[in-house]
Amino acid sequence: MDGILALAADNLISPIILSFALGVFAALARSDLTVPEAAAKALSIYLLFAIGFKGGVSVADHGIDGTLALSLIAGLILSGALPLLAFFLLKILTKLDTTNAAAVAGHYGSISIVTFVAGTSVLQNAGISSEGYMVAVAAVMEAPAILSALWLVSRGAKNTDMDSALLREILLNGSIVLLVGAFFIGLITGAEGLARIESFIVAPFQGVLCLFLLDMGLVAGRGLRRSRSVLKLGALAFGIIMPLCGAMVGLGAGLAIGLSLGGVVLLMVLSASASYIAVPAAMRVALPEADPAIYLTLSLGVTFPFNLTIGIPIYLAIATAVIGAS
Amino acid sequence: MDGILALAADNLISPIILSFALGVFAALARSDLTVPEAAAKALSIYLLFAIGFKGGVSVADHGIDGTLALSLIAGLILSGALPLLAFFLLKILTKLDTTNAAAVAGHYGSISIVTFVAGTSVLQNAGISSEGYMVAVAAVMEAPAILSALWLVSRGAKNTDMDSALLREILLNGSIVLLVGAFFIGLITGAEGLARIESFIVAPFQGVLCLFLLDMGLVAGRGLRRSRSVLKLGALAFGIIMPLCGAMVGLGAGLAIGLSLGGVVLLMVLSASASYIAVPAAMRVALPEADPAIYLTLSLGVTFPFNLTIGIPIYLAIATAVIGAS
Amino acid sequence: MDGILALAADNLISPIILSFALGVFAALARSDLTVPEAAAKALSIYLLFAIGFKGGVSVADHGIDGTLALSLIAGLILSGALPLLAFFLLKILTKLDTTNAAAVAGHYGSISIVTFVAGTSVLQNAGISSEGYMVAVAAVMEAPAILSALWLVSRGAKNTDMDSALLREILLNGSIVLLVGAFFIGLITGAEGLARIESFIVAPFQGVLCLFLLDMGLVAGRGLRRSRSVLKLGALAFGIIMPLCGAMVGLGAGLAIGLSLGGVVLLMVLSASASYIAVPAAMRVALPEADPAIYLTLSLGVTFPFNLTIGIPIYLAIATAVIGAS
Amino acid sequence: METHQAKRVEITIEAPMERRLTDALQNAGVQGYTITPVVGGSGRSGVWSREGQVGRAGGMVQVICIIRPERLDALLDAAFSVVDRHMGVVCITDCQVLRAERF
Amino acid sequence: METHQAKRVEITIEAPMERRLTDALQNAGVQGYTITPVVGGSGRSGVWSREGQVGRAGGMVQVICIIRPERLDALLDAAFSVVDRHMGVVCITDCQVLRAERF
Amino acid sequence: METHQAKRVEITIEAPMERRLTDALQNAGVQGYTITPVVGGSGRSGVWSREGQVGRAGGMVQVICIIRPERLDALLDAAFSVVDRHMGVVCITDCQVLRAERF
Numbered sequence A, B, C: 001m002d003g004i005l006a007l008a009a010d011n012l013i014s015p016i017i018l019s020f021a022l023g024v025f026a027a028l029a030r031s032d033l034t035v036p037e038a039a040a041k042a043l044s045i046y047l048l049f050a051i052g053f054k055g056g057v058s059v060a061d062h063g064i065d066g067t068l069a070l071s072l073i074a075g076l077i078l079s080g081a082l083p084l085l086a087f088f089l090l091k092i093l094t095k096l097d098t099t100n101a102a103a104v105a106g107h108y109g110s111i112s113i114v115t116f117v118a119g120t121s122v123l124q125n126a127g128i129s130s131e132g133y134m135v136a137v138a139a140v141m142e143a144p145a146i147l148s149a150l151w152l153v154s155r156g157a158k159n160t161d162m163d164s165a166l167l168r169e170i171l172l173n174g175s176i177v178l179l180v181g182a183f184f185i186g187l188i189t190g191a192e193g194l195a196r197i198e199s200f201i202v203a204p205f206q207g208v209l210c211l212f213l214l215d216m217g218l219v220a221g222r223g224l225r226r227s228r229s230v231l232k233l234g235a236l237a238f239g240i241i242m243p244l245c246g247a248m249v250g251l252g253a254g255l256a257i258g259l260s261l262g263g264v265v266l267l268m269v270l271s272a273s274a275s276y277i278a279v280p281a282a283m284r285v286a287l288p289e290a291d292p293a294i295y296l297t298l299s300l301g302v303t304f305p306f307n308l309t310i311g312i313p314i315y316l317a318i319a320t321a322v323i324g325a326s
Numbered sequence D, E, F: 001m002e003t004h005q006a007k008r009v010e011i012t013i014e015a016p017m018e019r020r021l022t023d024a025l026q027n028a029g030v031q032g033y034t035i036t037p038v039v040g041g042s043g044r045s046g047v048w049s050r051e052g053q054v055g056r057a058g059g060m061v062q063v064i065c066i067i068r069p070e071r072l073d074a075l076l077d078a079a080f081s082v083v084d085r086h087m088g089v090v091c092i093t094d095c096q097v098l099r100a101e102r103f
């Protein structure tokens, strides 16, 4: 227990978390500090490329073990099923209408790649290894949640603008293509490829992450400032309860398919995290009546910082306890 | 004396200075070489974050000594007082009206963080250490000068658009928030935090600075080309005399509060340098009648390169002589 | 022969080539993956600065040998003459009218700096050294080809919008100024300058190149998707035959002036490569009637990937055979 | 200089809908348009800004079409079919153009 | 398609004044506006460009408001109070809009 | 608020021609203009986008001039001399401005 607290504290005072906090503070204080849109996009391209590549190299190194296919299938199912759980919780905890509840639910089935990265670096600091292909699991979890959300709406006989163009957009959205593409590049070029670009994608990674989180803090803080009114207490509670529930589902799935401790933690983190890039864009197209202020604020303003600060250490503690006990 | 000349020469042929020169050349030759606005802003975010963070780590390492508070107070007073000196010199040397003179004066009370960085790297090359909290002194020196400038104008019964919104904007302007925020992140996470992001904020720092100075050279060169007509001889003289005078005042203040040699040099550099980011924006709001061509060209086109090339070695030489002698 | 195949294979599975392939794939699949324009420009500024600087340092290290002047003159002549060869081939292989043929020809006399960089890194991997001043040769080869192209058109009594403003734009275009400027900075500051910024311009170079090639793949792929119709078989053939012919001319020139094996290969690569940045802009001004879809697709969509993948290993094999035999 | 009567239609629309709108325009026979960036704004759904955003969701673009007056209705029908349930502003101005044969 | 008469007001203003202008608009009851970037320009105070600039001082933005004709005067008063002593151009055009209930 | 009749000329032109156009405008006595970015478009020569581009060749910009009606012809002549053989759209609208003395 002491170890967990120490880990949580250690996590909280890392430059990465503090950079996020600085961004939130600057936005709430109405400072004019901003990161240009092009720079923020460039940072995210760097992060996706580096994460995917390193995942691929790690699979090339350790070989593909039997649970790879199982993990991918688990990811698909989790992403499709978690929105149902989220929708159920939202109906209990909040007064959101079906459209808005479904839109929010879609975000929680999908994932946040930065939360995933934060998870890997907590594992790294704790000296726990994990399956390299968890990056691929992250990629497959991006999209199915969107379909679930749209199904939740259409079930209620509501109109959604789902069509084949949207389906292609969802599956080929930039972050999935880049993450998966970089994964395959890493897989093909292996350790030799990594050696060539290591001082670009490994050494400065944590530093780049700081600037990216500064930006995410700015965006989250601006969102919080502008949408304070839309966030009722029930919604806030959902933003914290849902990741905890999601993590438990992820824990069960991870244990069932036999992932390592690190892999289980990462699957918990993926299940607990909520999207704020791919899903919002799809929702604007397919569910224009849903209010972006609600889903973005919940996902980026509540759940993201919760996971980053205390969520991840909790998931690690639970997984350690459960796996140690079994 | 030979040592100084060698140092000055060494300084002049550094990649950083030559990158600035390349930018000025390209702009004067009307080359279409440009750095995109978003890239320039990203570079400046990187630099402010790295500078602040390293300052904070250095304070965490060496502990806070007694002169920290004194230095901050000295910075506040210098920033508020130097515009009066500048205004006086401008009235002697140029025919600028009160509004323009006050606007220029405000720039010279404030600081240029890149000049500060150039100062630290000259010190580093010469093996001279300095107080890490000088970064915090730089931060507190950004704003008071603006208030002094506005006071200079309102004294003449002229109208300024000063209001509480502007005051908040000045105090919470992006570069101050980022510099101070990164300083605190460095202070809190200390050497351990630095170890995590060192290969991002330390190793490539000088290289990034080259590209940033290339851009500043382009901007300064474009300014010089367009504003040649506004720069009378008197104004040019001011652009060189004022930093020398400012440095002397800084020297006195540094000696009075008992800074180390390195700290004294940095306080001289801060006093000698002129703002070209925060103050111009405030002036556009509060003193719209002042001509930006005058203050930007003086600050970025004359004083900035003067300090960068021969100013800093001179200040170091003087400080060495005075402190060695005392 | 085996060595060549191994080299070609090794080249093909490098992260750099695969990043390009990923970009092409994403564009053809109509993914919304994009690199912001400002980020792409920032990457290219980094690359030009790093390439120029390292070339200058290498000349500072090894001294200027007698062939430097000869190489520069050879570069000028090649750049001016290759468009004539290209024009001739185009008239044989395609039905392009004079204006379009001349515009395409101009691109093939000029150079692609990224192809040049790929050439140097293939040499590096093979442990073959080359003359540092080949960067300067690359710079002088950018512009003359444009003049040749315009001469080809005006010969046919057609109207071109050539004027002194355009001439200045061509000679002082951003990439030439930056490449040559950085070359001189490297030359002046030498190994000492390099030491200061090495961890910025050397260590992460290959990684940055990956992201840049990802972007070039995206741009090339988008071009291919949109211009499929303009690319007749004859034009496609030209896009592969011309670089091979150009490389042979470059080989002859390199041998004649006595370059090292590495230098000869780089001159072949320069001769074989086609411009897609400086020349297109000049053509839009001077030959607005020429169709950009033709010259951009040929240069970036056909010749660029050809050189990158199998061209360079072929040129290296030929040069090795010829020089070994002589 | 001879000028010709035309209509300038400026459609401010959410970025994720951009491709749908331009596809609809193409289908309606509108081949010429220009897309310009938007950095922020305010409307019934609140204030927004593109600064620091990574995804396309929270942004808008402007699509500007200049067309002959007689083709305005076809364009508006196409635009409306896309804009309908979405955020977006359609603004039509009378204008004059050079080189009428291009429109 | 049914269209309605409106006014399009395009205000080109220095970037550091942007927030003051939008605040003034909000206070005058103008809730809808769109902000578009400006990369350079020329006027009585010379030529300028945003390229390579870090601060906001040396740049401008455009704020575009589409409003009912009867509310134009309130908007112009609000805009003028901010633009008055500052650089800036205010340009008003007649236009037609779809979905009049939004304005 | 008193407004004055003016013309708003919006010229969409290839980026490499930008300086030539603004030089021609200056020579024709047009000192005021604003340049805004364009991120993509479509015309007779196909669809294009600035995304990921490094060079200026494949892009356009908009130059917006607001002038007194009586100076329109001089401006159009100057613009046409540059736009003539090049891609580009010239669109003229009637508008009202504040502070007429500035134009």
Ligand SMILES: Nc1ncnc2c1ncn2[C@@H]1O[C@H](COP(=O)(O)O)[C@@H](O)[C@H]1O
Pocket: D012, D040, D041, D042, D043, D044, D045, D046, D048, D060, D086, D087, D088, D089, E031, E032, E033, E034, E035, E064, E065, E066, E067, E103
């Ligand atoms: N009256 C208006 N004038 C100009 N732009 C508007 C106006 N109303 C809305 N917009 C733009 O359209 C976006 C969405 O508007 P809304 O759907 O009202 O939230 C706003 O954020 C603005 O960018």
Ligand SMILES: Nc1ncnc2c1ncn2[C@@H]1O[C@H](COP(=O)(O)O)[C@@H](O)[C@H]1O
Pocket: E012, E040, E041, E042, E043, E044, E045, E046, E048, E060, E087, E088, E089, F031, F032, F033, F034, F035, F064, F065, F066, F067, F103
């Ligand atoms: N007549 C005009 N048409 C379009 N934009 C203008 C005009 N006059 C001024 N501007 C814009 O307003 C800025 C400031 O103008 P000024 O105050 O005249 O220097 C210029 O840099 C242009 O961006």
Ligand SMILES: Nc1ncnc2c1ncn2[C@@H]1O[C@H](COP(=O)(O)O)[C@@H](O)[C@H]1O
Pocket: D031, D032, D033, D034, D035, D064, D065, D066, D067, D103, F012, F040, F041, F042, F043, F044, F045, F046, F048, F060, F086, F087, F088, F089
């Ligand atoms: N009717 C139009 N309305 C708006 N923009 C246009 C129009 N026609 C052409 N453009 C713009 O001008 C560019 C070149 O047109 P074009 O010369 O027809 O290929 C296009 O890519 C658009 O950006």
Ligand code: NA
Pocket: A082, A107, A108, A109, A110, A111, A246, A270, A271, A272, A273, A274
């Ligand atoms: Na999730």
Ligand code: NA
Pocket: B082, B107, B108, B109, B110, B111, B246, B270, B271, B272, B273, B274
């Ligand atoms: Na100062």
Ligand code: NA
Pocket: C082, C107, C108, C109, C110, C111, C246, C270, C271, C272, C273, C274
């Ligand atoms: Na060539």
